[in-house]
Amino acid sequence: MKDKSKILIKFGERVREIRIERGLSQEQLAHLADVHRTYIGMIERAEKNITLINIEKIAKSLNIEIAKLFND
Amino acid sequence: MKDKSKILIKFGERVREIRIERGLSQEQLAHLADVHRTYIGMIERAEKNITLINIEKIAKSLNIEIAKLFND
Numbered sequence: 192m193k194d195k196s197k198i199l200i201k202f203g204e205r206v207r208e209i210r211i212e213r214g215l216s217q218e219q220l221a222h223l224a225d226v227h228r229t230y231i232g233m234i235e236r237a238e239k240n241i242t243l244i245n246i247e248k249i250a251k252s253l254n255i256e257i258a259k260l261f262n263d
Numbered sequence: 264m265k266d267k268s269k270i271l272i273k274f275g276e277r278v279r280e281i282r283i284e285r286g287l288s289q290e291q292l293a294h295l296a297d298v299h300r301t302y303i304g305m306i307e308r309a310e311k312n313i314t315l316i317n318i319e320k321i322a323k324s325l326n327i328e329i330a331k332l333f334n335d
Contacts, residue, residue, distance in 0.1 A: 198319045198329075242312040247270045257270075261330040 199237035202246075205260055207235040209253050223252035271309035274318075277332055279307040281325050295324035 210220050210231070217231040224231070226245060233239045234249070241249075250257045282292050282303070289303040296303070298317060305311045306321070313321075322329045 196316055196319075198315055202315060240314040240316050242314050243270055243274060243318065244268055244312050246315065247268075256333070258330040258333040261328070261333065 195237040196240070199240060202241065202260065203235040203237045206231070206249060206253070209255060209260075210235075213253060215253075220249070220252055224248040267309040268312070271312060274313065274332065275307040275309045278303070278321060278325070281327060281332075282307075285325060287325075292321070292324055296320040 210217070213220075215223070217235070218228055221228050221231045224245075225248060230239070230245075231249075234241055234245075246257060246260070250260055253260075282289070285292075287295070289307070290300055293300050293303045296317075297320060302311070302317075303321075306313055306317075318329060318332070322332055325332075
């Protein structure tokens, strides 16, 4: 994707923030969420348009409700 | 997708509920969200793993925050 979408940027920043709060590395979160090792970095950098199924996997792995990933 | 994911089913039901509250047809919502005419039906039937960019388009068209699409 050439232009990074604002919503993907916001989501990626939120994932990074909570991942760090939880004391997890990108690789650790990827393992918990059962996604590719490099995937969390791509999401945090807004390089991928994440799907709902993967949003749920990440939310579960961060032990947070999906809605809370979208609250400011 | 063979097995419909619970999260996609829940999301689709929520979209349908709010779309009907707003008095919109699937085609009208598709037009507002700038997605294909048949796309809203597929989402409501949990036949597609929606991406975050399209979640945002639908939320905006329903005039609701993304977080509220995921609240029970």
